[in-house]
Amino acid sequence: MQPITIFMDIESSRSYIDELYSSDAGKVLEALIALKNSVIGSNRQKSSVIQQGIVPRLLQLMSGQNMDPNIKLEATITIGSLAKGTPDNVALLIEQGAATALVDILKEVPIGTKLAEACLCALRSIFTTPPAPLSALPAEMRLLSRLTQIAREGSTTARACVVRILSIWCTGAVEQEALCAAGACSAIAALLGSRGNITPSTAKVLPALDLLAAMCFENANVAQVTLTTKYCDKSIPDLLTQLVSRDKPLSVAMGAARCLTFIHRAGALSAEDNRVVFGALPCLARLCTKDMPEDIRATAAETLAYLAEVDTSLQRLAAISNHLMSSLAEIVNCPSAAAKQGAFKCFASLGANDEDIRKRIIETHGLMVHVVNGMNNPEPSVRLAAVRCLHSLSRSVQQLRTTFQDHSVWRPLMQLLTDSPGTELLTVGSSTLCNLLLEFSPAKEPMLDQGAVEMLCSLTKRPEAALRLNGIWALMNMAFQAEHKVKQRILCCLGTEQMFRLLSDPDTRVIMKTLGLLRNLLSTRHHIDAIMSEYSSQVMQAVIVVLEGSYPAEVKEQALCILGNIGDGEKAKDLIMANEDVLRKLVDYLAHPESKLQEAALFVAGNLVWRGEAGCAARQARLAELGVLRALKLLRQRQDAAHLHDKVKTALAQFNEL
Numbered sequence: 105m106q107p108i109t110i111f112m113d114i115e116s117s118r119s120y121i122d123e124l125y126s127s128d129a130g131k132v133l134e135a136l137i138a139l140k141n142s143v144i145g146s147n148r149q150k151s152s153v154i155q156q157g158i159v160p161r162l163l164q165l166m167s168g169q170n171m172d173p174n175i176k177l178e179a180t181i182t183i184g185s186l187a188k189g190t191p192d193n194v195a196l197l198i199e200q201g202a203a204t205a206l207v208d209i210l211k212e213v214p215i216g217t218k219l220a221e222a223c224l225c226a227l228r229s230i231f232t233t234p235p236a237p238l239s240a241l242p243a244e245m246r247l248l249s250r251l252t253q254i255a256r257e258g259s260t261t262a263r264a265c266v267v268r269i270l271s272i273w274c275t276g277a278v279e280q281e282a283l284c285a286a287g288a289c290s291a292i293a294a295l296l297g298s299r300g301n302i303t304p305s306t307a308k309v310l311p312a313l314d315l316l317a318a319m320c321f322e323n324a325n326v327a328q329v330t331l332t333t334k335y336c337d338k339s340i341p342d343l344l345t346q347l348v349s350r351d352k353p354l355s356v357a358m359g360a361a362r363c364l365t366f367i368h369r370a371g372a373l374s375a376e377d378n379r380v381v382f383g384a385l386p387c388l389a390r391l392c393t394k395d396m397p398e399d400i401r402a403t404a405a406e407t408l409a410y411l412a413e414v415d416t417s418l419q420r421l422a423a424i425s426n427h428l429m430s431s432l433a434e435i436v437n438c439p440s441a442a443a444k445q446g447a448f449k450c451f452a453s454l455g456a457n458d459e460d461i462r463k464r465i466i467e468t469h470g471l472m473v474h475v476v477n478g479m480n481n482p483e484p485s486v487r488l489a490a491v492r493c494l495h496s497l498s499r500s501v502q503q504l505r506t507t508f509q510d511h512s513v514w515r516p517l518m519q520l521l522t523d524s525p526g527t528e529l530l531t532v533g534s535s536t537l538c539n540l541l542l543e544f545s546p547a548k549e550p551m552l553d554q555g556a557v558e559m560l561c562s563l564t565k566r567p568e569a570a571l572r573l574n575g576i577w578a579l580m581n582m583a584f585q586a587e588h589k590v591k592q593r594i595l596c597c598l599g600t601e602q603m604f605r606l607l608s609d610p611d612t613r614v615i616m617k618t619l620g621l622l623r624n625l626l627s628t629r630h631h632i633d634a635i636m637s638e639y640s641s642q643v644m645q646a647v648i649v650v651l652e653g654s655y656p657a658e659v660k661e662q663a664l665c666i667l668g669n670i671g672d673g674e675k676a677k678d679l680i681m682a683n684e685d686v687l688r689k690l691v692d693y694l695a696h697p698e699s700k701l702q703e704a705a706l707f708v709a710g711n712l713v714w715r716g717e718a719g720c721a722a723r724q725a726r727l728a729e730l731g732v733l734r735a736l737k738l739l740r741q742r743q744d745a746a747h748l749h750d751k752v753k754t755a756l757a758q759f760n761e762l
Contacts, residue, residue: 121153124161129172132165136178143185150189159186159200167205177219180209184226187233194233203230203240211247215254216262224254224265231272241273248286255291264311267295271315280323283315289326289333289340292316296343297335306353313347313359316340320366327370341367345379348387354400361387362403365411375415384411385418389425392450394434398443401435405446409453416457423454423461429468436474441483448478448489452496462500472511479516484529487520491532498539514540514547518554527568534563534574541581548582552590557582561597569611576606576617583624588634591625595635600642607646612656619662622646623669632673640679643670644686651689657698664693664704671711680712681723687730694735699747702739706751709736713758724759733759 123135139158143149153159165171165179183202187194197203206227213220230237241247255266274283295312298304320327330340338346344367347360364384367373373380388411390396391404408428412418422428428450435447451471455462465471475497478490494513497503508514517540521533537556540547560582563575579594606618622643626632636643643666650663667686671677680686693705709732713724727733733756740752 121156121158124158124165129175133172133175133178136165136175136182140178140182140185143182147189147193150186150193154186154189154193154196159183159197159202162186163200163202163205167209173219177222180206180219180222180226184222184229187226187229191233194230198230198237198240203227203237206230207240207242207247210250211244215250216258220254221259221262221265224262224269228265228268231269236272238273238275241269243278243282245282245286248282248288252283252287252291255288256294260308263295264307267291267311267315271311271318274315274318277323280319280321280326283319284326284329288315288319289329290335292319293333293335293340293343296340296347297338306356309347309356310359313356313363316363317359317366320363320370322366322370324371327367327372330367331372341373341379345383348383350390354391354396357387358391358400358403358407361391362407365407369410369413375418380411380418381421385422386425389422389428389431392428392431392435393426394431398438398440401431401438402440402442402446405432405435405443405450409446409449411453412450413453413456419454419456419458419461423458423464428454429464433468433471433474436471436478441481441486444474444478444481444486445483445489448475448486448493452489452492455493455496455499459500459502462497462503466497466500466503466507472507472513476511476513476516479513479520484526488526488529488532491517491520491529491536495532495536495539498536501542508540508547512547512550514551514554518551518556518559522555522559527571530563531568531570531574534560534571534578538574538578538581541578542584552582552593557590557593557597561594561602564598564602564606569609569614572606572609573611573614573617576614576621580617580621580624583621585627586624588628588631591631591635594621595625595639600639603642604646604649607649612659615650615655615659616662619650619659619666623662623666626666626669626673626676629673632669633675636670636673636676636679640676644679644683648683648686648689651686651693657701660693661700661704664701664708668704668707668711671708674717677712677723678719680708681726684730687727687732691731691735694732694739703748703751706736706739706748706755710751710755710758713755715758720758728759 120135120138123131124139126132126135139153143153162179162183165175166183168176183197183206187197187202206223209223210220210227213223251266251270254262258266270283270288274280292312292315295308296304316330320330333340335343341364344360344364348357348364352360361384364373364379365388368375368377368380368384385408388404388408391400392408396404408422412422432447432450435443438444451465455465475490475494478486479494481487481490494517498508517533517536521530521537525533537551537560540551541556557579560575560578563571564579566572566575579598583591583594603618603622607615609615609618625635626643647663647666650659667680671680690705690708693701694709696702696705709727713727714720736752736756740749740756
């Protein structure tokens with residue numbers, strides 16, 4: 105029956121639709137009014153009108169230069185009504201240029217007219233239906249200045265529309281800076297402030313808070329401007345602090361606390377500022393409690409996570425605020441993905457730096473079960489948040505040995521990381537693996553059986569620096585005090601070619617961890633000899649590349665420490681003695697002005713000259729011939745190397761002549 109019904113709708117509206125194309129302005133106006141009335145409240149009728157191809161005519165009537173003002177107004181109102189239809193309706197309007205046409209009218213139409221308000225209402229309807237046509241609103245100063253003027257001086261409806269549109273449009277630094285330059289902060293302050301006993305309405309305040317949050321997010325310049333932008337002698341942060349009080353509507357308090365959080369994280373308010381400590385933080389903790397609506401609790405938990413993410417003092421304060429731990433544990437039980445995500449993120453932030461807080465989080469009833477379940481949740485955002493929480497808690501040595509082992513958290517984590525995860529999840533998850541693979545972690549052995557080596561080696565080949573770093577870092581942890589078979593597995597899987605690529609990585613941290621891996625592989629005397637018997641040329645080449653290259657001192661220090669480890673091998677030390685270039689470099693580094701390099705070179709020399717080992721006399725003679733003995737004596741005389749004198753004395757004492 106549906107096609108017949110649509111046909112009847114089309115037939116019944118055909119008469120006035122035909123009149124839209126009349127040359128008689130009066131008939132056009134009557135037709136517009138009839139059309140407007142026919143589509144109000146009926147998505148079916150809206151769809152019918154759009155499908156008949158009437159939108160281009162409406163845009164023509166709306167935008168015509170010499171068109172009757174009443175016709176322009178009625179056409180604009182009709183477009184606005186169509187924009188309140190289904191997402192498909194709105195998509196077709198955008199496709200036919202409705203958003204751009206509305207913006208063009210706003211560039212010219214006088215502020216305060218009914219036409220301007222109708223344009224804004226229509227544009228708001230279009231922008232609030234995802235995805236918003238952001239490109240239709242260019243970052244032109246003249247246009248933005250007009251819009252912010254409307255936000256300050258327009259009617260209640262016009263102001264609400266402008267602020268809502270701009271809050272959706274403001275998606276990055278370009279838009280943030282453009283709005284700030286156009287005076288949006290002043291307009292926001294006026295919307296947030298009150299004169300006398302008149303409290304601003306929620307309908308006016310909420311869009312302003314959304315816009316302010318969008319403008320301040322990770323933007324230091326805009327955040328600083330809020331400190332100096334005032335309304336009735338009160339800065340924007342002061343106005344926000346008034347709005348987080350208990351007597352304000354929950355949505356308003358939430359929005360204000362969110363803005364204060366963004367201003368703080370952008371660097372404009374310190375962690376000690378009263379507006380953060382006594383305003384935003386306690387408000388967010390209160391909004392997490394069980395008597396609040398679930399959507400408010402979810403947003404409050406996520407915002408609190410962001411507020412406390414990097415500051416230990418805020419983490420400690422939040423942890424003791426308003427029974428927050430219990431509140432978060434209850435939020436994890438909420439059915440919505442947003443609530444679970446917010447709670448996991450908040451736990452992750454609270455436990456980021458403090459061992460006592462991590463212990464309290466772990467002891468929260470049933471939390472680890474929820475974390476494990478969260479990693480198996482069908483919603484990607486919940487899985488990511490659960491892994492973030494796990495990563496934060498995995499910084500606890502005690503928990504790695506106990507709670508993590510009891511719940512086998514490595515199982516769902518490995519499953520996630522081997523199941524084509526997104527980059528963000530892979531980054532956080534591999535960071536967690538770095539902790540789970542520390543030598544004291546009981547999870548190390550079972551993770552090896554699940555293919556951890558192969559997965560981590562594949563990470564070192566990723567284009568993202570963070571993933572390469574996590575991959576090589578986890579391999580370094582895995583190799584520490586590992587059995588020889590594990591070390592061999594790492595070397596075989598990673599391959600020497602990939603190791604050389606990592607040693608020329610643009611990220612110095614990757615180079616450091618690669619050298620750290622080599623150092624851990626070359627530990628324990630019989631492991632050193634076994635590995636060097638197979639990979640000596642590659643290892644020595646890698647060390648020489650670093651020692652001869654333009655690397656920072658800390659990188660060269662690692663290379664020297666690797667040489668020191670090789671020098672501890674029974675047979676491997678002969679490989680150093682056979683390489684005159686390396687020995688001459690050793691002399692140079694014993695005289696290096698950088699203390700850490702002197703000490704690392706001294707470590708190498710000490711292992712090579714150690715008395716009582718086979719061939720020590722020949723090694724001592726050769727090293728003395730090349731200048732090592734002389735360099736040690738000079739080092740003993742240097743006043744700036746006084747802290748090394750005992751080690752120098754020990755090395756010199758090994759030479760037979762002394």
